[in-house]
Amino acid sequence: MIRRLIEIYNYRQMLSSLVLTDLRTRYKGSVMGFLWTFLNPLLLLAIYSVVFSFIMRQNIENYPMFLFCxxxxxxxxxxxxxxxxxxxxxxxxxVKKIYFPREILPLSVIIAGVINYFFGLVILIPSLLLTGIHINISLIAFPLILFVQTLLVLGVSLIVSAMNVYFRDLEHIIAIVLQAAFYITPIIFPISMVPKEFQMYFLLNPMTEIIQAYRNIFYYGTMPDFAHLFLYLLYSFIVLVIGWAIFNKLQKSFAEEI
Structure with missing residues (x-):
């Protein structure tokens, strides 16, 4: 793995180019272009806030910010x-024409995703301050939480990107699974609303603890549960190692399968 990481580092210019291409083409051709980077989270926030604050009557203080986090x-x-x-x-x-570490392709998407996340924070943090939620020292835990999440995303992404070459319906299945996962992750509701006998099943979903950790530092102004967070760090690292192994095994025949 170390040798592979060195090789990816040697192709860092290609990686940077792919990241920039992803960011530039994401809204290419649209009238407002790059502004959609900021408008997307705002529109999502507006839609979910209306639906769950007024229509479904969620009685949570400052619910839009609870949701946005x-x-x-x-x-x-x-x-x-x-x-x-x-x-x-x-x-x-x-993939068919030139040699390069194939991991660069999913990695470029994830780096672009992290950058877009930071653009979202440009909207989130001022919104928190404007609605009376104060940012405090708990924010220092943000890099650790993001690191845990990024490892998890990279591990899963390596698996699905490689397997989709051989089983092309997987891309559509993933879309359905992600839609379902939204509702079994405490995004629109706090984990405390889940009956205690079912909470353990929600905690099997690693995004449950990650979402709670983000909400702790941004919305509640408290430190995350570091014991749980380090447990999920180990979990994310294992997923990454498995993903890396699967990707490296399957990538040998990418050119032929494509």
């Missing part, structure tokens, strides 16, 4: 995995 990391998670599921096939000409 969870929507941003979930969007990073779901959009990265969905995009990575078809990344090898979308770059089939590149």
């Amino acid at each position: 969870a929507i941003l990391p979930w969007t990073f998670f779901s959009s990265s995995i969905q995009s990575c599921s078809g990344i090898i096939l979308r770059n089939s000409n590149l």
Whole structure:
């Protein structure tokens, strides 16, 4: 793995180019272009706030911000995995014509996703302050939470991007699974609303603890549960190692399968 990481580092210029291409083409041709990077989270926030605050009567103080703290990391998670599921096939000409570490393709999507997440924070943090939620020292835990999530996203993305080359219905299945996962992750509701006998099943979903950790530092102004977070760090690392192994095994025949 170390040798592979060194090789990816040697192709860092290609990686940077792919990240920039992803960011530039995401809204290419649209009238407002790059502004959609900021408008997307705002529109999602507006829609979910109306639906769950007024129509479904969620009685949570400052519910829009409660929701926004969870929507941003979930969007990073779901959009990265969905995009990575078809990344090898979308770059089939590149894969067939030149040699490069194939991991660069899903990695570029995830780096672009992290950058977009930071753009979302440009909206989130001022919104929190404007609605009376104060940012405090708990924010220092943000890099650790993001690191745990990024490892998880990368591991899952390596698996789905490689397997989709051989089983092309997987991309569509992933979309359905992610839609279902949205409702079994405490995004639109706190985990405390789940009956205690069922909470353990929700905690099997790693995004449950990650979402709660983000909400702790942004919305509640408290430190995350570091014991749980380090447990999920180990979990995410295991997923990454498994994903890396599967990707490296399957990538040998990418050119032939494409």
